[in-house]
Amino acid sequence: MGKWSATVVIMMLVATVAVEAIQKKDWIQCLRECSTPCTIHDGDCFEHCKIKCGGPNPPHGPSPSPRREEGKQMTTESKEMQVVKGLDLERYMGRWYEIASFPSLFQPKNGVDTRATYTLNPDGTVHVLNEVWNGGKRAFIQGSAYKTDPKSDEAKFKVKFYVPPFLPIIPVTGDYWVLYIDPDYQHAVIGHPSRFYLWILSRTAHLEEDTYKQLVEKAVEEGYDVSKLHKTPQSDTPPESN
Structure with missing residues (x-):
């Protein structure tokens, strides 16, 4: 493991x-x-x-x-973020590739082929598998996600991981807000209430530049400083998890 x-x-x-x-x-x-x-x-x-x-x-x-x-000049970061409403959780499940993100202490600086796989659990929570390759070696962490407010139709989730992964004893919980999802559920923009974290995700490892710019613009509209975005290198042939 x-x-x-x-x-x-x-x-x-x-x-x-x-x-x-x-x-x-x-x-x-x-x-x-x-x-x-x-x-x-x-x-x-x-x-x-x-x-x-x-x-x-x-x-x-x-x-x-x-x-x-x-x-x-102050940006729109003072305005309230608009979060997707009525997210079809079953359609959202599956693998998502990280196209770009804000650099984070929680991810390797030189990580490549970063991706997330979501699986719906019988109790309505979501199993989360995050993977990244660094120096040719696979690293991963597993967790669970659940609606912040089960009664709300907003796509605001809490994601809980336990660290260290090989001896999971310390819970670490973060916010996961779906700010945009296209009608076909192929591209998504994920944010955080602090606006310090941002992810652009795609069902495919590579994204057309025009589509990428449109997603970046969605983030700008929600008050994010997109100058911090860092594109994630993705292989033409995604690596196997084994």
Whole structure:
């Protein structure tokens, strides 16, 4: 059975500690724990910590948040995000390839062929299998997803993973909002209430540039800074899971 790389596991554990610190309103400790894996020149990493923890800028002084930078016009990120309503969960199941995403501490920096496979469970929850290849080696993590509010028709989900994968004892839960899905359920834009995470997904490993631009525009309309998007390398022949 495969394992996440040690780096990914450590980062996920650090993030868990950061969340606990926020709950205690101890933002200084939160910043210290969160910034442990950052390098001194990694402004994006520190920006992530500042958003997660709140309070003044973290150590090493990252650049100011875009919404506070002088001379920059505020985007639509202050408006409420529009989430897909009436998502057909059965049609949404299956494999999705990551076409682009915001860089995240939870994914290998040089990861390729990233994809997710969703399977509907008998109880209405969703089994989640996330896979990525790094240095020719497969890493994966499994979890479950469920509606944030079972009574709502909005496509807002919670996704729960347990870390480390080979000894699952610590639950890590995140938000998963479907911001756009095309009528044929072939392309999707996934966001997060913080707007710090963004994914563009497709049923195929490659996407026509015009379609990609349309999906990026959907993200712009929802207030995302798409300059942070990083295209995920995908092989012409997707690798096998075994």
